Amino acid sequence: MSLGLNLNPLMDRFIEPLAAGPMEQFEIVPIFGLDFAEAIDLSFTNASLWMLITVGTALLFFTFATRQSKLIPGSVQSMGEVTYEFVANMVRDTMGEEGRGFFPFVFTLFIFVFLCNFLGLLPSIPGSPTSVHTFTPTSHIIVTFTLAILSVGLVVVYGVFKHGFGFLKLFAPSGVPLWLLPLITPIEIVSFLSRPVSLAVRLFANMLAGHVVLKVFAGFVGTLLTAGGVLSILSVIPLLGIIGVFLLEFLVAFLQAFVFAILTCIYLQDALHPSH
Amino acid sequence: MSDDEAQRSDLSDFGDRLAKAKGEEEAKRKPARRSGAAAGDGLRVAIEFVVSVLVGCGLGYTIGSFLGSPVIGLLIGMPIGFAAGLRTVYRSMARPPAEGGENE
Numbered sequence: 001m002s003l004g005l006n007l008n009p010l011m012d013r014f015i016e017p018l019a020a021g022p023m024e025q026f027e028i029v030p031i032f033g034l035d036f037a038e039a040i041d042l043s044f045t046n047a048s049l050w051m052l053i054t055v056g057t058a059l060l061f062f063t064f065a066t067r068q069s070k071l072i073p074g075s076v077q078s079m080g081e082v083t084y085e086f087v088a089n090m091v092r093d094t095m096g097e098e099g100r101g102f103f104p105f106v107f108t109l110f111i112f113v114f115l116c117n118f119l120g121l122l123p124s125i126p127g128s129p130t131s132v133h134t135f136t137p138t139s140h141i142i143v144t145f146t147l148a149i150l151s152v153g154l155v156v157v158y159g160v161f162k163h164g165f166g167f168l169k170l171f172a173p174s175g176v177p178l179w180l181l182p183l184i185t186p187i188e189i190v191s192f193l194s195r196p197v198s199l200a201v202r203l204f205a206n207m208l209a210g211h212v213v214l215k216v217f218a219g220f221v222g223t224l225l226t227a228g229g230v231l232s233i234l235s236v237i238p239l240l241g242i243i244g245v246f247l248l249e250f251l252v253a254f255l256q257a258f259v260f261a262i263l264t265c266i267y268l269q270d271a272l273h274p275s276h
Numbered sequence: 277m278s279d280d281e282a283q284r285s286d287l288s289d290f291g292d293r294l295a296k297a298k299g300e301e302e303a304k305r306k307p308a309r310r311s312g313a314a315a316g317d318g319l320r321v322a323i324e325f326v327v328s329v330l331v332g333c334g335l336g337y338t339i340g341s342f343l344g345s346p347v348i349g350l351l352i353g354m355p356i357g358f359a360a361g362l363r364t365v366y367r368s369m370a371r372p373p374a375e376g377g378e379n380e
Contacts, residue, residue, distance in 0.1 A: 190332045190353075190360035198327040198364075202320060255316065 022215035026139055026208070029131040047143070050135040054115040083111070087261065094265035095272060102268050105154065109147065110261035113138060117207060117253030121246070138256075139207040141200055148199035151264040159271035170274040199263055206256045210249045217242045321368060325361040332357015 030043035065080025073081060087107045091099050120136025137143045159167035171188040172181055217238045224235035336353015340346040 186356050187360045187363060190335060190356050191328060191364050193335065194324070194328040194331040194357075194360065194364065197331055198324045201327055202323050205323065259320065 022212045022219065025133070025135075025211060025215060027130075028140075031131050046131050046133070046135045047137050047140065049132065050119065051116070051137050051143075054112060054119055054137070057119065058111050058115055090258075090262055091265055094262065095269050098272055099265070099268065102265070106261050106264055106268075109151065109264060110257055113147065113203065113260050114254060114257035116143075117257060118250070120207070120211070121249055121253060136207050136211060138203055139211060141204040144203040145196065145200035147203075147260070148196040151199065151267060152196040155267045155271040158268070159274055162271065163274055167271070167274050170270055195263075195267060199260065203256050203260055206252055210245070210252055213245055214242060214249070217245065317369075321365050324364045324368060328361030328364050329354065329357040332360055 029046045031046065031049060032044050034042040034044060061076070062080055065076050068077075070077065084107070087110050088103060091103050091106055095102065116136060116138040120134060120139065122134050124133040156167075159170070163169075170192065171185050173184065173188070176184050220238035221235045221242070224231050224238065226232075332353045332355075333350055334353070336349040336351070336356065337346050338349070340349015340353070343349065
């Protein structure tokens with residue numbers, strides 16, 4: 001090495017992983033196979049593992065937060081209370097008192113999405129097998145789409161259950177003249193159908209893009225460091241970039257969970273009152 | 277007595293300083309947060325618009341191919357998707373999620 005340092009042990013430890021492609025982190029790795037028939041693959045994968053970890057973390061956190069309720073809350077309890085208040089206010093502000101019944105759903109959704117995003121940002125344990133590397137389930141569109149379909153499905157089911165055919169008023173906004181309805185109705189239907197898709201794409205794209213950017217910057221560090229000479233010193237710049245993007249990703253993790261939850265609230269508001 | 281007064285004036289002075297510091301801090305923070313939120317809003321709206329157009333196209337194409345002519349279906353579906361996209365964008369800008377459905 002031109003720096004006069006023996007970088008080889010360092011290379012093996014840190015640079016090698018950096019050389020991995022930016023998309024490799026999203027690969028689904030089966031942990032143990034459950035391939036029932038040729039058509040159905042129910043293998044337990046790293047995605048399943050991290051969703052389980054997410055649920056476990058949430059369960060553990062709220063068990064601790066509510067175990068010994070005190071009048072003057074401790075740190076864990078007040079974190080739990082702040083989370084509760086935050087989602088409760090969001091539900092109350094968008095849907096009013098009628099929306100109370102949806103609180104458990106919105107709260108679960110918010111916590112699940114947030115913890116998936118958040119835990120996916122933790123660094124992997126160095127040297128661990130690929131199957132247990134840190135994984136962000138929300139960086140896969142099938143996961144986010146399932147969640148989005150769940151929300152919009154709830155809107156449809158609850159809307160039809162509560163209003164019957166009146167739910168169809170959603171596609172015919174009040175105050176529109178009759179002759180415009182044949183034009184407005186298809187537009188409203190397409191607009192409604194694009195909701196789950198945009199809900200899913202937004203969350204998925206944000207998570208995917210963030211992790212790819214981190215990986216690409218990490219690749220820059222590796223390339224510059226091995227280039228030698230002045231270029232090795234320049235590798236500090238992408239490293240600082242990684243730190244910045246990494247911190248930003250924590251904000252994005254929260255913000256996307258928040259947006260997902262609040263849009264669910266706004267759509268559920270439609271189920272409560274279909275006529276705009 | 278004088279001690280008490282001195283303390284009180286000290287306290288009110290502290291309150292003033294605290295309020296001033298808070299104001300400065302807020303003023304410093306606000307613009308940054310706003311531009312960040314605006315960028316987020318922009319991205320959100322862009323995704324919504326593109327998705328609406330694509331859903332319109334997809335729906336038109338599917339219905340069209342069932343009825344025999346996917347091309348005509350696509351041609352009808354695309355402008356509907358475009359209009360739906362504009363409508364979604366307009367609606368979400370008139371009602372930013374951060375404020376919920378209050379302005380409805």
